[in-house]
Amino acid sequence: MTIQDFDIQVATAQHVDYAPLITDEMAESAKARGTGIAQRTPEYVASKMLEGKAVIALHKDGTWAGFCYIETWSHGDFVANSGLIVAPQFRKAGLAKAIKHKIFELSRTKYPEAKLFGLTTGLAVMKINSELGYEPVTYSELTQDEDFWKGCRSCVNYDILTMKERKNCMCTAMLFDPVEKAKDAELQKQENLEKMTKKATLFERIESAIKSFGQH
Numbered sequence: 183m184t185i186q187d188f189d190i191q192v193a194t195a196q197h198v199d200y201a202p203l204i205t206d207e208m209a210e211s212a213k214a215r216g217t218g219i220a221q222r223t224p225e226y227v228a229s230k231m232l233e234g235k236a237v238i239a240l241h242k243d244g245t246w247a248g249f250c251y252i253e254t255w256s257h258g259d260f261v262a263n264s265g266l267i268v269a270p271q272f273r274k275a276g277l278a279k280a281i282k283h284k285i286f287e288l289s290r291t292k293y294p295e296a297k298l299f300g301l302t303t304g305l306a307v308m309k310i311n312s313e314l315g316y317e318p319v320t321y322s323e324l325t326q327d328e329d330f331w332k333g334c335r336s337c338v339n340y341d342i343l344t345m346k347e348r349k350n351c352m353c354t355a356m357l358f359d360p361v362e363k364a365k366d367a368e369l370q371k372q373e374n375l376e377k378m379t380k381k382a383t384l385f386e387r388i389e390s391a392i393k394s395f396g397q398h
Contacts, residue, residue: 193231193238201228221336260325261296301353316356
């Protein structure tokens with residue numbers, strides 16, 4: 183089984199029948215890992231599909247294989263790619279990474295100026311996020327939208343979060359800031375230009391030295 187066996191696309195109304203299956207697998211997966219998750223209803227997942235804010239993966243035989251959706255907070259200033267799930271029989275095929283890349287691309291298209299963030303306990307997700315340009319941050323750098331934090335109430339670690347006054351918990355916070363990334367890219371561009379200029383100057387000096395040597 184390879185990634186070519188799957189069709190990863192933006193979910194639409196034609197996929198809403200998969201919503202109960204998706205939410206059941208989200209709950210079962212969290213239970214098996216013994217980690218917390220903000221529980222979602224089939225209706226909520228279906229609404230994300232209808233809004234064009236979700237990515238779904240289907241096996242070539244039509245079987246549901248994976249899912250992830252977009253949530254917005256603080257009036258669209260912050261965006262989270264949530265609910266990443268891959269059906270057990272299709273794990274180890276690189277599907278989670280492919281879905282994350284697709285939902286990241288969709289998020290950047292829909293909300294180009296928003297900060298993308300996530301809370302996760304999964305090392306695999308942290309690795310994928312790092313590849314996409316996310317960086318570990320403190321909770322204070324995330325959205326302070328109360329509705330976001332209310333979603334943590336169904337998590338088994340919610341008591342830890344409240345005890346620590348929302349400053350940290352079992353999850354690692356990661357953030358992709360498009361403004362900072364643009365600054366980094368511009369800085370890198372300047373550094374590369376300076377290196378090229380130095381090399382060109384060095385070559386000119388060497389060429390001049392060779393010509394001067396040949397004249398003696």
